[in-house]
Amino acid sequence: MIRRVRTSVLAALSASVLIGAAACGSSGSDPGAAGSSAPAFNPQASGSLRAWGFNNADDVGTSRLTYAKGQLGGVTVTLDQTDFDAQKFVTRVASGNVPDVVQMGAQSVASYAAQGLIQPLDGCFSAHQVDPAKTYYGSVRDDVTYQGKIWGVPQFYQPPAIILNERVIKQAGLTDADFDTSKPDQLVATAKKLYQQKGGNPSRLGFDPVASGQPGLWILGYGGKLADDQGKPTLDDPSNVKGIEVLKQLEDAQGGYAKIKSFSDAFDTFGAGNQFVKDQVAAQVDAQWYVNVLAPYVDKVQIGAVPFRGSDGQPFTVASGQAFVIPTAAKNKDAACAWALALTGLDAWKAAGAARAQTLTKTPGAINTGLFTGQPQADQQLRSQYVKKSGNAGFDQTISTYYDIVGSGKSFGASPVGAQIQSELTNAIEAALRGDKTPQQALADGQAAALRAYDQLPKK
Incomplete structure (x- = not known):
């Protein structure tokens, strides 16, 4: 329940920790620093990729990981499937041993952007011909937008x-x-x-x-x-x-x-x-x-x-949810970009929807409540294909209510x-x-x- 999992994922993270990490791992001339020009990305990914995320992945997560692996045939992915931890992240940044892509709460993205610890991703989206304005709900996009740049690839949206x-x-x-x-x-x-x-x-x-x-x-x-x-x-x-x-x-x-x-x-x-x-x-x-x-x-x-x-x-x-970010010191930002977009693209969500539907067939009477991805097109397609009348009018009405409001979201406001x-x-x-x-x-x-x-x- 929300009471136990608050939206302030990094409530315990102090400004001094962030500033210390910035001093060790970035400078005003970093390509990731807020206000600097966005780095260019190559859509052709290869080599090794170190990623951090997907702790205790369920059928939705594993199906997307499988899909992304198939899309990045020339990339070897090493995945740290532990929960994001702010202290662990800044320690890795300071040591130079930072993953290429990290999954974190969207509310934390601007904090790291302001410190120059992560890269703006406008070039990532354009390299893969993804238009964020047409892909995501406005509130979801606003959560990872700071000083006119986009710093995270959104995934999920829990209204x-x-x-x-x-x-x-x-x-x-x-x-x-x-x-x-x-x-x-x-x-x-x-x-x-x-x-x-x-x-x-x-x-x-x-x-x-x-x-x-x-x-x-x-x-x-x-x-x-x-x-x-x-x-x-x-x-x-x-x-x-x-x-x-x-x-x-x-x-x-x-x-x-x-x-x-x-x-x-x-x-x-x-x-x-x-x-x-x-x-x-x-x-x-x-x-x-x-x-x-x-x-x-x-x-x-x-x-x-x-x-x-x-x-x-x-x-x-x-808006609330998670996003993928690419640290400024990432060694393979091109693979990180391609992997993050593959995991959150329409086809990945289709794979996730199919996997969830298959899982539910194993439980008689199970109700498919849909997936809320942060993307209107994905939400609508998955709802149309998999969210059917359950036989319980109350649950059906409840599910519809969440779909009705998902486009009415407002961002908390991106802040460092x-x-x-x-x-x-x-x-x-x-x-x-x-x-x-x-x-x-x-x-x-x-x-x-x-x-x-x-x-x-x-x-x-």
Whole structure:
């Protein structure tokens, strides 16, 4: 669940680590430095390639790896299939023993671009005649675009929406329309009506906003702004207050932040006793992948979904996912470029879709929820070919909701201190929800910390 896997993949990464790595492994004249000219790429790949990514790859990952291997017949790939780790990455950069291509969270890409540790990939795309503007959702592309250049090859896109526990909602005499985030007063009243407690502690949440797991959704959805066009933090922008105020109203109406966190941390999120099976939530904000978690329990849950709506009443979601980057010191950037694009091209996604469909045939009654790739054409083709009526109207409607909103995404904003912004935003929200600080003070403190990291960046 998103609460356990936060979007701020590099929340623990300090600016000093990045700056130290930059000092050891790059300089202002590096071809990868932000603001410098993009390097040229040769579409003909050969030689050896060292790649880092695909930890515990499933059928979707292994099928794409197999496809890419077939496309790069003259390239020998050595794959480090461990999780990305910021400290490990900068250590490798400093030692000169860096892989040719690395898989990381898209939110971290601008941080490394600003330090000159990775290369701009505009030349990579053009060498292979791939037009990013026509290939990716705008929000996905914006996440890896910094100072006018593209620094990562996007893969996957997990939009959040609101999954509803229809069994609980119907018993209370409510409808899906009561869960409209553009109407905060109504939403709080709905959450309060559905909330249940036992001995002063929550036994059911009327609405679980997953406050610290999806901070950007609530801030941006209510008109906030996390960074300016240059990537400078804007956590103290007055427009950011509204989202936190709504979150606090929701949590205070259901026992308060501390009790909600204690209750939700005990959910059997991935198990047969998950919060929807046990009716511990009436509604919850979840990324699209959580529908896959619920699918094996189709006979034990009754779900539906509605989009998160922005303050203007329109469906709203935020981009999140992973990307492939090429370090500045890569020894075989041409093979790295070809491999990354082969793994994320339409034909690779078709192979992944076929592999997932084949896997699901081994489980009677399994539901194909689709793949969300970051590319409209791939998403549409895979949906058309593999996502059929499941026989469960609730799951079908939920799956359709995620497809309906995927084009409504907004980028968090690419910033060279994106990790710090995400970390400080989470800290600010938690401090405000606990009542330790006002939203304004919490955001001001977060801004001061993020701005210190920004001001420490080398000026190129």
